[in-house]
Amino acid sequence: MEPTLPVLFLDVDGPLNPWMAKPHRRPAGYTTLRMRPTGWEPPRPPLRVWLNPDHGPLLMGLGCRLIWATTWQAEANAWIAPVLGLPELPVVRWPQMHRRDPEGVHWKTRHLVAVAAGRPFAWVDDEIGPRDTAWIARHHTGAALPYRVDPATGLRPDDFAALREWAAGRTAGA
Structure with a gap:
């Protein structure tokens, strides 16, 4: 039987792009890029x-x-x-972005739990808070690791070690 890997839901801004770092000081190991994703057109x-x-x-x-x-x-x-050398990855399609939640959880929280559908998952983001962690614990039947990353530093070696250790204990059928 082939092992079933846990899911890792990955945010960009914060974990991969430490957008809160001091603007005049690029973090060590990082490359500065200028991008124009949709919605970021001139005159910006x-x-x-x-x-x-x-x-x-x-x-x-x-x-x-x-x-x-x-x-x-x-x-x-x-x-x-492409910058990170990653293959094309699946993408969570948001039903609505930035909506206010009646219980004060992050706008991604409920949808990620629904997409996980009981499978073990880690969620790496810079906007996870205690309400999200508590909501996930109450509503997700599988193992979950809501993992907050400091948006001023991005993912660090210790973060990768913690995620690797968590995932190693969650691979089913291995």
């Missing part, structure tokens, strides 16, 4: 994005099924994946 200047090409192999080595869970949606495959 191109969007500054910092990406670390080393993150692609690290993500691929986590032992998870990677899925984009970002407002970049399918454009993450066009703009972000």
Whole structure:
């Protein structure tokens, strides 16, 4: 029987693009890119994005099924994946972005739990809060790791180690 990998829902801005880092100081290992995803047309200047090409192999080595869970949606495959050396990844299609939740959870939370459909999942984002963690614990039947990343630093070696360790304990059928 082939092992079933846990899902890793991956946000771009925050975990991969440390957008809150000081604007005059690019984080070590990161490349500065100028991008114009949909909605970022002139007269706006191109969007500054910092990406670390080393993150692609690290993500691929986590032992998870990677899925984009970002407002970049399918454009993450066009703009972000090539820089990181990632293959085209599945994308979460949001029914509505940035909507206010009646219970105060992040607008992604409910939909990610629905998409996971009981499978083990980790969610890597810079906007996860205690309400999200509690809501997921109450409404998701499988293992879940809501993993908040500091948007000023992005994913760090310790984060990759924690995600790898979590995923190793969640591979079914291995």
